[in-house]
Amino acid sequence: MPFNTALTRKLGIRVPVVQGGMQWVGYAELASAVSNAGGLGILTALTQPTPEDLRKEIRRCRTMTKNPFGVNLTLLPALVPPDYGAYAQVIIDEGIKIVETAGNNPGPVIKQLKQAGCIVLHKCTTIRHAKSAVKLGVDFLSIDGFECAGHVGEHDITNFILLSRARQDLGVPFIASGGFADGQGLAAALALGADGINMGTRFMSTVEAPIHQKVKEAIVNAQETDTALVLRRWKNTTRLFANKVTQDALKVERESTTGEFSEIGPYVSGKRGRQVFLNGDVDFGVWTAGQVIGLIHDIPTCAVLLNRIEKEAQEAMKRSQSLYTDAPASKL
Numbered sequence: 001m002p003f004n005t006a007l008t009r010k011l012g013i014r015v016p017v018v019q020g021g022m023q024w025v026g027y028a029e030l031a032s033a034v035s036n037a038g039g040l041g042i043l044t045a046l047t048q049p050t051p052e053d054l055r056k057e058i059r060r061c062r063t064m065t066k067n068p069f070g071v072n073l074t075l076l077p078a079l080v081p082p083d084y085g086a087y088a089q090v091i092i093d094e095g096i097k098i099v100e101t102a103g104n105n106p107g108p109v110i111k112q113l114k115q116a117g118c119i120v121l122h123k124c125t126t127i128r129h130a131k132s133a134v135k136l137g138v139d140f141l142s143i144d145g146f147e148c149a150g151h152v153g154e155h156d157i158t159n160f161i162l163l164s165r166a167r168q169d170l171g172v173p174f175i176a177s178g179g180f181a182d183g184q185g186l187a188a189a190l191a192l193g194a195d196g197i198n199m200g201t202r203f204m205s206t207v208e209a210p211i212h213q214k215v216k217e218a219i220v221n222a223q224e225t226d227t228a229l230v231l232r233r234w235k236n237t238t239r240l241f242a243n244k245v246t247q248d249a250l251k252v253e254r255e256s257t258t259g260e261f262s263e264i265g266p267y268v269s270g271k272r273g274r275q276v277f278l279n280g281d282v283d284f285g286v287w288t289a290g291q292v293i294g295l296i297h298d299i300p301t302c303a304v305l306l307n308r309i310e311k312e313a314q315e316a317m318k319r320s321q322s323l324y325t326d327a328p329a330s331k332l
C-alpha cells in the first residue's frame, strides 16, 4: 500500500521523504536522484553564486528528472546579504512549485512565493517561529529538532518534544527534520503526527551526493557522539562534524577574552568547508553533520535508500499494530 499523507498528496510524491537544502551539496545530481527515487529532491539556491546560475541549475535538474523537485532559499544574516528577492523571482519564473524556506525574517520572501502560487515548506527550530510562519501562510512546517545538522537554534529542544508540540499547537501539516535516516524513524515521525520527514546528513552519504567519497566514508565511520556545537556564544549555534578545526574553533570560543567574532571567523569559514567536499580532506575546514551520523552505515543510491526506508516504515507500522489486540488479556 502506498503512503497517503498530506505531504505525498500535496507534493505528488510517492515516499514522504524530503531532501533538505544543503549548501554545497544540493546540486542537480542529488536533487534529481531523490526525486527520481520517489522523494522530494531540493536544489540549494545559494549554492549558486547568482540568481542566473540558479536558473541554469533548475533547467539542468529538469533534464535529469520528470518528477517534482523544489528549491531551498535560506535567509541568513550577512554583512552583504544576497539578493533574496531576485533568487525568489528566478524560482517563480522557472515554474518551481515547491520551495523550502529557512532562516531569519522570511516574511517578504514567503509573501512573494505565496503570491506566485508556490507551496512553501518553512523550516524552523521553535514553535514560536513556526507559529509566525503559519501566519505568513506557509503550507507545511519543517520542524528541525536539536539533533539536526547546521543551525539548531538556541533552545536545545529535541524532536520528541518539538514534534508533539507541533501536533498540539500548529494546525498546519508538518514534517519532522533532524535525526532521521531510516524507515523506523519515518514511522515514528508519522506516529507523532508528522506527514513525512526531512533528511540532510543521510543524503550526503549516497552515491549521487556530489561530494568527495572520503567525506561519505567519514560519515559512515562516525558515531552519534562525533558532532559538536559551535557559535553558541554568538547566538548562532551550529552543529558541525567534530573534526580538528571544529575543536580549534571551540577552544577560541571558550577562551576568547574579547568575544569578538573576528577571532573565530577564520575557523568557521564556509569557504574552507566547501573545500572539504571537493578535496576530501575532512580536517581542512568545518562542515555540517547531524547526530544521525551514528545511524548511517553505508553509501547506497538514493533509489536503494528510499525503497529501503519505505519497506522499513511499513514493517515498523505493522509491528506497532501487532502490539495491540482487541482480545481480552485472559485469552492471550
Ligand SMILES: Cc1cc2nc3c(=O)[nH]c(=O)nc-3n(C[C@H](O)[C@H](O)[C@H](O)COP(=O)(O)O)c2cc1C
Residues within 6 Å of the ligand: 019, 020, 021, 022, 023, 025, 044, 072, 074, 101, 102, 123, 144, 147, 148, 149, 150, 177, 178, 179, 180, 198, 199, 200, 201, 202, 204, 287, 288, 289, 290, 291, 292
Ligand atoms: C552539509 C549540510 C548543509 C546544509 N545547508 C543548509 C542550508 O543551506 N539551508 C538549510 O535550510 N538547511 C541546511 N542544512 C540542514 C538540512 O536541510 C536539514 O534541515 C538537516 O540536515 C536535518 O538534519 P539531519 O542532518 O539530522 O537530517 C544543511 C545540512 C547539511 C548536512
